[in-house]
Amino acid sequence: MMEASFGHILLLPFPFQGHIMPFMEMANRLVDAGFTVTFANTDFNHRRLLAAGNGYADNELSSSGRRLRLLGIPDGLESDEERKNVARICQVIPGAMAAGVEGVIRSAADEGRPFRWILSDQLMSWAVPLGLREGLRAAVFWTSSAAMLAISLSIPKMIQIGLIAEDGLPKKHAVFQLAPGVPGLHTAQLAWNNAGSNLADKSCVFSFVLTNNRATADHAELLIFNSFEDLEPQALSLLPSPVPVGPLFSADHHPTGSLWPLENPSTILRWLDSHPVGSVLYIAFGSHTIFSEAQIEELARGLELTGRPFLWAVRPDLTAERRDAAFSPEYLKRIEGRGLLVGWAPQRRVLAHPSIGCFMSHCGWNSILEGLTAGVRFLCWPYFADQFLNETYICDTWKVGLSVGHREDGTGAGAGGGEMMLVKGEQIRKRVEEVMRDEEIGKRAHVWKERATQNVNPSGTCHENFNMVLNVLGSTP
Template sequence: MAAPHVLALPFPAQGHVIPLMELSHRLVQHGVKVAFVNTELNHALILGALVSKDGSSRLGGVDMVSIPDGLGDGEDRKNLARLAEAFSEVMPGELEKLMGRVSDSSVSAGGEELTWMIADASMAWAFPVARRLGLRVAAFNPSSVAMFAMRMSIPELIRDGVVDEKGLPKRRGTFRLAPAMLPLDTTELSWNRAGDPKGQPVILDLILRNNAATHLAEAVVISSVQELEPGAFALFPEVLTVGPLVSAEYKPAGSFWAEDDSCAAWLDAQPAGSVVYVAFGSFAIFDRAQLVELAEALALTSRPFLWVVRPDSASEQWLEDLRCRAGPRGRIVSWCPQQLVLAHASTACFLSHCGWNSTMEGLVNGLTFLCWPYFTDQFLNRSYICDVWQTGLQVAPPPANAGEAVRTVEREVIRGKIEDLLGDEEIKVTTVRWMALGRQMGGRMLQRVTCCTPDSSPSYRTARRNAL
């Protein structure tokens, strides 16, 4: 029998591409053929980052294909509202044409037509396209179950007076979707923390349309596991967990920027448990004043540190200034193989934006967190780290309302938080316990990655269980 053939479609952002690529690698290991669809821009970035000196590309057995995203040259791809508008205008037709080409090419080579699509739940506009062409569909959520529950519960939040029909909070304070869930702050709802407040209505509309299309998926696949968030799982017990999606060995993960492989040699030269690792993902942007305060804070700790400053987040002049401030103990790179860094014996803690991928990678590697969330689900993840799992501390509280100016966190505050974190023995003990559990969960995950084969497709019931 020919191998099952799957089309994988991520939301076009780094934090969504990486976990679906990791899942794709796991499927390939189990004999599944995977065609991975990026936007044309991201496709070019990934291939450029993966090309080695001998001209070959490290794709790990995953076939890379692309479609246009509907935006023009020079348009801001980090403008989530504009990107959401483009989805319905161009991408469905382009995806349908691509699926025909992929199937025809596979059959011509003696393989199978496409049989399944695994698409990011934020790309649910693609579900009707796949179903119309006879493909079975799985929805992939690269975030927590709590995040999925929050988004699926918007009608209940409106009904209960937590938010208005525009998704804006009607009252200040916290609420719980279910008694066993963590409290959620009405000022930190993901759709109200996604950039310019003017684009919030478009983003909320996209979420609601995605929610409405979820019933077309035979399975909802989430990069989490029940032990991490049992309260959220009580609301959606039928979701299929495949987390944590962290590699036991390095594979190409779909990075948009070339990784600085020299980080490993630099870490080898540092004492065990000494390095402060600083990385804020693919979206966060700090102004120059905040970058200077952070650089000075890291210097004040008298500890070695490895700091990722993306090429698009600081000018060359800024970078040179930061390197001078960092001094001989600090190393600043534009991008790095993060999973290798987090697993290195020299790494002591993670100063992070709290993206879900980074959160899972840090947890599995037994690292304590200093949390500095930037947008969307990162505030919820911060709550898990600091309040539920108790594996980290918060740098500073965010603005009370979306759109408010972010106050600069001063160097002494940052330095003090780093020292508090590294000196907290209770957090260290708790982190080791979660690390052991996380590695057990990773082993179990290998047994679940065949969800897209024709013989095993768990059904997903869109009606949520009454957990109250």
């Protein structure tokens, strides 16, 4: 562990919930180790974070004596613009936020507390050269799977072999596998090809990825991952000096980076207490998945058909349409006592509850790590970005879950760069029964729970790696 020559670090997360949460835990751990940290969100997310009631007050942690400052930088979008539009975010934020990032760096220097490091989300690596020009050193934190970054960094190879064009769009409809043990991805599932609704959007995201890849390769002294060696040995071996420090979850004494208002978990946990061990299906699709009204109705019907108890986290914006038919008074009466619908659940506590038997998930990386650590089965329903690769890990590599549904071309039930396939209620019921009755899946899930837990113990590899990160960040050039 490093000694007391602590410095000031600027943290810059990508402005999505799944990136902000591990970044906030990184910030809290750095502060615990003695560093001073400035956490720079977009203005929009900064306001959401403060309003969510996660233990923050007046841009500082409410607990006294800590050194974590929260601030916001304008993201260049109008106040009423949709901030789930990935292509729009990628198009606007580098130019819009550059001056704000430079201003934060220079203000800190003027105030006599200059930054020593910029610790950037890999998807915000465009900002790293700004820090270098002001004398900062640079580290990069990748919050998804190592496999996803390894594939992203292999774009030149995909172009060379004629799989994708210079603008990232598919030249072949085929599966690309970087190496044995690394999940293969259909060209329609490459992150930039399923993050936009038209060709211009996809090309914009692709250009954004290339910019960040170049900055990472050219300038990052540390490449940190929210993963662990047992989980992705092949993918990590393909990357330049990776430092896996995961699973990186919020410690009990740390405020979280959630942008959603906290709800009293006691009602949910009491409800879980009333059900047998391993009996409850938990359904949550992260902060960005959007379903059609028809799919919500089919999902609601499928859950009812299972006859099993279920807890469903239903975001207010889970569909852009009306949900009256799915959650009519008659439906709510039929599932009373067996189905619990909530706006937002304390997911880690829910997954760790003994009554949870299966997690129906969008396959976001944070959710996967939480589910693996809890030892639950998965039902995979990916939506966009890296989630299709994560589904392949779950179903084909680790074999701890099943896919909800597949297209004939193999691209799954999620968006995949096009319209989502409608999964009928009867198919949902069937897949729930298959995964809940598969004893081998249950056994493998338990094994992964033990492996994940061992990695974050004081004697674990990721614990040792995090101490190495602290030493490097505290060192002088």
